[in-house]
Amino acid sequence: MLMRHFVVRDAIIPALAATTRDEVIREMVRALHAASPFDTQDVEEVVKAVIRRETLGSTGIGRNIAIPHTRHAAVNRLSGTVAITTNAIPFDSIDNEPVNIFVLLVSPQDQPGPHLRALECVVQTMRDDGRVAALKAATTQDQIWELLS
Amino acid sequence: MSGTGAIRRTVVITNPRGLHPRAVLVFLKTCKQFKATITVWRGEKQADGRSMWDLIGLAAEPGTELVLELDGDDAAAAVGPLGELLESPGSDDE
Numbered sequence: 001m002l003m004r005h006f007v008v009r010d011a012i013i014p015a016l017a018a019t020t021r022d023e024v025i026r027e028m029v030r031a032l033h034a035a036s037p038f039d040t041q042d043v044e045e046v047v048k049a050v051i052r053r054e055t056l057g058s059t060g061i062g063r064n065i066a067i068p069h070t071r072h073a074a075v076n077r078l079s080g081t082v083a084i085t086t087n088a089i090p091f092d093s094i095d096n097e098p099v100n101i102f103v104l105l106v107s108p109q110d111q112p113g114p115h116l117r118a119l120e121c122v123v124q125t126m127r128d129d130g131r132v133a134a135l136k137a138a139t140t141q142d143q144i145w146e147l148l149s
Numbered sequence: 150m151s152g153t154g155a156i157r158r159t160v161v162i163t164n165p166r167g168l169h170p171r172a173v174l175v176f177l178k179t180c181k182q183f184k185a186t187i188t189v190w191r192g193e194k195q196a197d198g199r200s201m202w203d204l205i206g207l208a209a210e211p212g213t214e215l216v217l218e219l220d221g222d223d224a225a226a227a228v229g230p231l232g233e234l235l236e237s238p239g240s241d242d243e
Binding site for chain 1: 165166167168169170171174177201202205206207208209210211
């Protein structure tokens with residue numbers, strides 16, 4: 001699996017406006033819904049689900065990367081987006097470092113396999129220090145998309 | 150797999166969400182109670198039991214068989230609680 005298989009290109013955010021954890025999640029979920037609508041108009045319901053999951057334990061996996069995610073009845077297939085900020089945001093990460101690169105995943109409730117493989121794909125992709133540095137420096141959707149091979 | 154002194158236990162993931170990141174966090178926290186070298190195998194794929202990245206990288210779905218391998222003075226004490234965590238059906242969170 002490649003990140004391009006589940007990241008929605010038009011939902012990529014090269015420069016987050018958000019400055020807090022919850023604002024990041026809300027901005028990303030809204031961008032994903034705008035580019036690839038959920039089966040609900042209640043986008044805030046999905047936002048709350050991601051925040052609720054984050055409250056159980058941070059998805060900040062270290063090295064300035066976080067993978068906020070949820071499984072939700074409002075979607076029938078795995079999708080996601082990537083967001084970048086130059087102003088790293090506190091995320092209670094495992095290494096206590098703030099986050100510049102966010103990968104949001106929203107999955108159906110009954111498909112753990114694709115969800116877990118997407119998470120695996122994200123960590124494998126982000127093991128590449130050069131790619132992570134390039135993502136942090138990226139300023140356009142196209143630049144980020146090209147780095148998700 | 151490593152040394153002859155290691156203790157191994159085969160576990161099957163029963164959590165309906167698989168070995169998801171929240172379960173990994175709980176596993177990592179419990180690992181801190183022990184000094185043993187902790188390795189988790191999925192077939193030939195090896196994960197450092199103290200690495201979130203490695204454990205997420207196993208993508209262990211429900212029904213996946215893993216081998217927990219511990220090496221060190223407290224390996225015998227650690228294998229029970231760590232094995233039970235991996236085999237736990239979990240709660241309703243992610």
